[in-house]
Amino acid sequence: MADSRPNVLFVLTDQERYDCSAPDGPPVETPTLDRLSSEGVRFSQAFTPISICTSARASLMTGQFPHGHGMLNNSHEADAIRPNLPPEMETFSELLAEGGYDLSYTGKWHVGRDQTPEDFGFSYLGGSDTHHDDIDDAFREYREERGVPLGExxxxxxxxxxxxxxxxxxxxxxAAKTPVDVEETRAYFLAERTIDAIEAHAVGGRADGETDSGSDDAPFFHRADFYGPHHPYVVPEPYASMYDLEAIEPPASYAETFEGKPQVHENYLHYRGADGFDWDHWAEAxxxxxxFVTLIDDQLERVLEALEEYGLADETVVVHASDHGDFVGAxxxxxxxxxxxxxxxRIPLQVRWPGVVEPGAVCEAPVHLHDLAATFLEMGNVAVPDNFDSRSLVPLLESGGDPDAVSGGWPDSVFAQYHGDEFGLYTQRMVRTRRFKYVYNGPDVDELYDLEGDPAELQNLIDHPEYGEVRRKLRERLIEWMEKTEDPNQGWVPDVLRNAS
Known part of the structure; x- marks a missing residue:
């Protein structure tokens, strides 16, 4: 009997802002992402569980919040709390592989200091960089063959x-401009390797060239992880001069004064060295x-064209997301x-699923990046483990993005956290509804923002007398999330929050 489960092409960008492909965002040219939105569903309220590369990517793999999988900061740093995922921890990719999917992977990994995608059910097709992973020489060899060695x-x-x-x-x-051709960028190379994988699947083989011992019609799951638009923003022409510096205006949040904010906010301006930038520098960056965003968008167009060329577009779900965003001067x-x-x-998330998703739908339900772990498993008819903090998006996809049509309802808030990166540990928890955001800062003043009146999040309302009831309800909502996800801080933080004025 033929396997009717869909193929999945998952494209994960690195540090891509939500607004770059949003209809009301800045004038960034993203025709391919716009096409995905028009042919599928666009999630307008998607959020990462944590704004750190390793931690977010580990959540995506395990379907758990960072406190569940334990990779609280970046694995490549010397102070990594947990440099690798425990081998006994279940991941969506291993479960899909066990369920008969042929999994392949190109590009950035950054989920373990000593592990690679091949430890989690994927065949790895190359494209790593030396800073985060250094797990193959494919791109280096590609550049040498083209006569433009890396570093020269x-x-x-x-x-x-x-x-x-x-x-x-x-x-x-x-940031910088590079004199190389577009064909010599890592983004182009990763798209090329992804197209190679699509071609291999189309002719009934495996993406890694090995003989498939399973069914000839086994569905594939290919993950393409682009190194960008993460800094350094190094792009060739025509992308380097595509956007007029004089036409780029400061975002509303550039008016930040740090008044009433946790001290770490202003400290971080100096810690990152951004205090030496004026707006002219930020406009250039x-x-x-x-x-960089447009460069990647153009490479994604090549990938989608390959799906059509090989007759796989109608039977392949295409998902695009990012691990987290980027300030870029905000x-x-x-x-x-x-x-x-x-x-x-806040992250971009688009899903095109021919025959299932209503084209052009917009889902305003709040969702997490790691909800994709359960989503991929349900698409593949594989049971979702009980320990996942991940809820499948399939019911939302099937209902045209309407959360009211989902059996059992859908949460009206998201939960996120932060534990620190290379500067040391720092405890934060966040709960966000459509209108309000509350941030618990362990060592400093908490934050409360009314996103309807202050979308730039400039005014901290935590002590505003008219928001006392809002503050109380959001703290209770945060406690509920901590209890539901077995957050280890639930042992003492709830009492602190309930006793706070």
Whole structure:
């Protein structure tokens, strides 16, 4: 009997802001993501459980919040709390592989210091970088074959954090223009490897070239993880000069004063070295970031065209998301950190599922990135483990994005957390509804934002007398999330919150 389960193409970008592909966002050219939204469903209220690469990606794999899987900060750092996932911890990919799917993977991993996608059911087809993973030489060899070895290119328009944004001797590398051709970028290479995988599946083989011992019609799951638009925002022409610096306006949150905010917010401005940037520098960085987004969008178009060319488009679910966002000057900040603003916690999410999803639907239900773990399993008719903090999005996909049509209802809030990165540990928890956001900061003042009147999250209302009842209800909602997910902080934080004025 033929296997009728869908193929899945999952495209995960690295540090892509939600607003770049939102209809009311900045003027970033994303025709392919716009096409996915028009041919599928766009989730307008999708959030990462944590704005740290390793932690978010581990949640995606395990269907658990970070406190459940234990990878609280980045695995490549010397102070990683847990450098690898415990081998006994269940992941959606291993369960799909056991269920008969042929899994392949290209690009960024960053879920373990000593582990690779091949430890979790995937065949790895290359594309890693030396900073986060360094698990193959495929891209390096590709560049050498093209006569443009990595590390032997003179970049232009380089931008760094620190007191002198043009000084390469200090600070963090932010952005630059590269003289290489588009075909020599890692984004192009990852798309090429993904197209190779699609072609292999189309002719009845495995993406890694091995003989498939299972059914010839076994569905495939391919994951394409792009290294970008994470900094450094290094792009070639035409993307490097695609966006006019003079036309880029500061976001509303650029007016940040840090008044009434946790002290770590202003400290982080200096810690990241972003205090040396004025708006001209941020405009330059923003232009390169937007160019990076469009570069990846164009590579995704090549991938979607391959699905059509090989006759797989109608039987393949296409999912695009990002692990988390990026400040890119919002709140005058760089990268991400102990600041739970929508700039880094709200993520893009589009799902195209021919014959199931209503084209052009918009789902306003709040969902988590790691809900995709349960979603992929349900698509593959594989049981979701009881220990997953993940709820399948399939009922939302089948109902045109209407949460009221979902049996048992759908939560009206999301829960997120932060535990620190390379600067040390720092406890945060967040609960967000459509209108309000409450952030618990263990060592400092809490935060409360009315997103309807203050979408830029500039005014902390935590002590505002007119928001006392809102504050109380959100604290109770946060306690409920902590109890539901067995957050280890539930032993003492709930009493702190209930006793707070």
């Amino acid at each position: 290119v003179d970049l232009e328009e380089e931008l760094y954090t620190g007191s002198d944004p043009r000084d390469a001797s200090e600070g963090t590398f932010v 923003t232009a390169k970031y937007w160019g 709140h005058r900040q760089f990268n991400k950190g102990p600041l739970m603003y929508d700039d880094t916690y």
